Amino acid sequence: KQEVTQIPAALSVPEGENLVLNCSFTDSAIYNLQWFRQDPGKGLTSLLLIQSSQREQTSGRLNASLDKSSGRSTLYIAASQPGDSATYLCAVKGFVDSWGKLQFGAGTQVVVTP
Amino acid sequence: DAGVTQSPTHLIKTRGQQVTLRCSPKSGHDTVSWYQQALGQGPQFIFQYYEEEERQRGNFPDRFSGHQFPNYSSELNVNALLLGDSALYLCASSFAGTGYYEQYFGPGTRLTVT
Numbered sequence: 001k002q003e004v005t006q007i008p009a010a011l012s013v014p015e016g017e018n019l020v021l022n023c024s025f026t027d028s029a030i031y032n033l034q035w036f037r038q039d040p041g042k043g044l045t046s047l048l049l050i051q052s053s054q055r056e057q058t059s060g061r062l063n064a065s066l067d068k069s070s071g072r073s074t075l076y077i078a079a080s081q082p083g084d085s086a087t088y089l090c091a092v093k094g095f096v097d098s099w100g101k102l103q104f105g106a107g108t109q110v111v112v113t114p
Numbered sequence: 115d116a117g118v119t120q121s122p123t124h125l126i127k128t129r130g131q132q133v134t135l136r137c138s139p140k141s142g143h144d145t146v147s148w149y150q151q152a153l154g155q156g157p158q159f160i161f162q163y164y165e166e167e168e169r170q171r172g173n174f175p176d177r178f179s180g181h182q183f184p185n186y187s188s189e190l191n192v193n194a195l196l197l198g199d200s201a202l203y204l205c206a207s208s209f210a211g212t213g214y215y216e217q218y219f220g221p222g223t224r225l226t227v228t
Contacts, residue, residue: 099169105156
């Protein structure tokens with residue numbers, strides 16, 4: 001059974017510092033991994049999707065890496081801004097049911113202080 | 115291009131009642147998944163609909179049922195509501211044809227059971 005863990009549960013950094021968010025999963029047979037952002041009480045916004053054959057994806061200040069063999073993904077946010085304050089969730093899609101469900105971690109709550 | 119929409123935004127029900135939540139997928143998408151997100155936790159997969167059939171189901175009791183219409187919109191029904199059903203209910207849509215199965219989420223429906 002796939003287990004997805006995000007550590008730490010919460011993180012506070014001063015504006016301008018780089019953010020490093022971690023995601024680990026127990027079953028390396030994944031189809032893809034997605035990183036999402038969630039503002040309080042709101043839905044999920046997809047940030048990056050990494051296919052299992054890829055090692056990283058980049059979008060603007062965001063970079064996500066994937067190491068399937070060690071069951072880890074890392075989301076880097078460069079030069080953080082107060083607007084980056086949100087909860088960040090990672091989710092994996094299994095290889096067997098690649099069309100199906102996402103398995104989520106509990107998220108990392110990020111606060112960027114001015 | 116309209117994204118995923120959900121209605122209503124908020125809902126308050128009494129224990130034992132029944133509720134119906136609605137979702138319209140992103141234009142061009144044919145698959146709808148439903149998730150339940152309790153406070154402080156990651157979303158949990160309820161079920162997925164494709165071609166008007168339930169294709170995959172998570173660990174939720176039969177009180178949770180759904181439907182997908184020919185226009186790909188979907189409903190989530192919950193019978194005999196319990197206090198523990200209070201959560202944010204998220205709908206996600208995807209297109210089966212690309213092979214990426216990237217899921218796009220709606221803003222959610224906040225259900226409070228009293």
